[in-house]
């Protein structure tokens with residue numbers, strides 16, 4: 116059993132590096148926006164800026180697709196949309212099941228962007244019997260008892276897990292046993308999957324933590340330069356006040372058996 120994201124070689128069998136594959140959806144999103152505005156061609160610099168990628172990297176990425184553009188004209192937008200869609204396997208319809216139809220699962224089911232990108236929500240599945248038959252985004256929720264049958268009947272190969280973390284591994288195993296070979300996991304846990312199963316994990320709190328790291332670094336640089344930014348100062352004050360309250364609560368909650376000696380001294 117492999118743990119977490121399936122370990123694949125850095126280069127896919129058709130010779131496209133994983134890092135390039137990961138950027139293709141960014142190009143596609145930017146190209147789709149251009150196509151919707153009926154823009155016929157785009158330069159590598161313009162497209163790179165729209166996709167948030169360096170233009171030399173973009174040209175290298177497109178060379179793997181055999182797409183070199185025309186000097187002085189750029190890339191044909193419609194053709195690139197087709198080429199990237201084909202490379203990503205988006206020229207066919209992908210039925211997807213979402214398991215766990217709580218706050219997040221319902222939000223995902225209601226998101227219209229999947230259908231326009233070739234992903235059809237084939238079924239919504241939840242363990243709560245009270246939810247069975249209730250429509251979410253116009254699709255009736257089905258009970259987990261039906262999971263295997265749904266996957267086989269619908270030919271589903273992609274599953275989305277939006278259950279609590281404690282249920283995710285078991286849901287994952289049922290999905291895989293039923294024939295799912297790609298999983299998008301929103302639950303905050305690392306999934307174990309057999310070889311040949313791809314797992315992508317989405318964790319917004321990790322993204323926020325990374326942003327917090329950068330914010331902290333920027334604030335440190337400003338402080339070192341002697342610049343006072345009112346928003347930063349206000350945030351620091353409110354964080355200090357929160358810490359004060361938390362410390363106060365901790366000293367009560369952690370009281371020893373006599374009720375007057377904190378077992379852990381608040382810091």
Ligand SMILES: NC(=O)c1ccc[n+]([C@@H]2O[C@H](COP(=O)([O-])OP(=O)(O)OC[C@H]3O[C@@H](n4cnc5c(N)ncnc54)[C@H](O)[C@@H]3O)[C@@H](O)[C@H]2O)c1
Pocket residue numbers: 214215216217218219220240241242243259277278279280282286300301302303317318319320
């Ligand atoms: N990745 C992210 O950025 C992100 C953001 C928000 C929430 N989450 C995670 O997504 C998950 C869902 O969050 P939520 O707020 O929607 O929770 P929720 O409690 O509203 O919904 C969870 C749903 O899963 C169902 N469920 C429980 N066990 C199940 C099982 N074995 N099989 C099928 N369904 C089952 C419940 O009946 C419920 O409807 C949690 O793990 C949460 O931590 C992740």
